[in-house]
Amino acid sequence: MALSIRHLLGLEGVPGEDITTILDTAATFREILKRPIPKVPTLRGKTVVNLFYEPSTRTRISFELAEKRLSADSVNFSTSTSSVKKGETLRDTIRNIEAMNIDMVVVRHKASGVPLFLTQCVNAAVINAGDGMHEHPTQALLDMMTIRDHYGSFEHLKVAILGDIAHSRVARSNIYGLKRLGAKVRLCGPQTLMPLHIEQLGVEISHDLEDTLAWADVVNVLRIQLERQNKGLFPSVREYRAEFGLTRARVAKAKKDLLILHPGPMNRGLEIDSDVADSQQAVILDQVTNGVAVRMAVLYLLSGNEGKVED
Ligand code: NCD
16 A cells, blocks of 8 residues: 655656555545545644645645645645745755654745755655646646546546646646556647657647547646746737637537546636536546545655554
């Protein structure tokens, strides 16, 4: 039942058995979350710090809720990066973590590599909640849980990841996790939003959305990261939607049971139309529900608690 990893920095290199263990454990926790009192004493006595150096709504709330449901003690350390010099902040933070005897750290930072850096400085188990354009492993795990609920397994499943791949840590973690469990992954979007050499990860690349939708069993629609778009990587929002927006008309021509995911937050009317986002095929709110269960599973499995899920 134990994982082979001590920290969750990304899904790159994580064995398939570990991913499956996390998804199976999350399924158990999801049952607990349906109870009238959705709380277990599993992490009583453990202390978790949530370090969010970047804006976040659902990921932060989801981790906080997961910690509360497991009866962990948690503290939140949010800071606005704009006013603080990064080096100073991190050093201060590390000192705090050491002084407070924290068991686990959940960290989000705009700079790739900060979670790895933390593992070199503190004894606590580190969970990456999104670092720069690198990885966002718990998001990919909750995406995978949602996909597995519908298709049962990943073997030969065709998953398209649509849109702003270049800026997306979600895409990278999805690629590693899905490929590890046997899915076929195709990236679709404008050439300017594809990272260089990404095909080396064993993914297909397409610039034709209609063809991709005819191929795919699942489409994971990424947010156009307008805050990172200062380089004129596509001509206009209108043009992007015309070429790559997930519209009702396009979904109508896709496979009938195409499953639609979006990690949120959505730009409705840009990468995804409102009626598509709210349709039966979209499982966007299931993803959010699964997010709490997945984070409970990761916290539990990395906590070093040998006990059962329920004491
Ligand atoms: C993602 C993130 O922050 O990387 N969102 C999330 O965690 N739910 C994707 C995004 O910001 O578009």
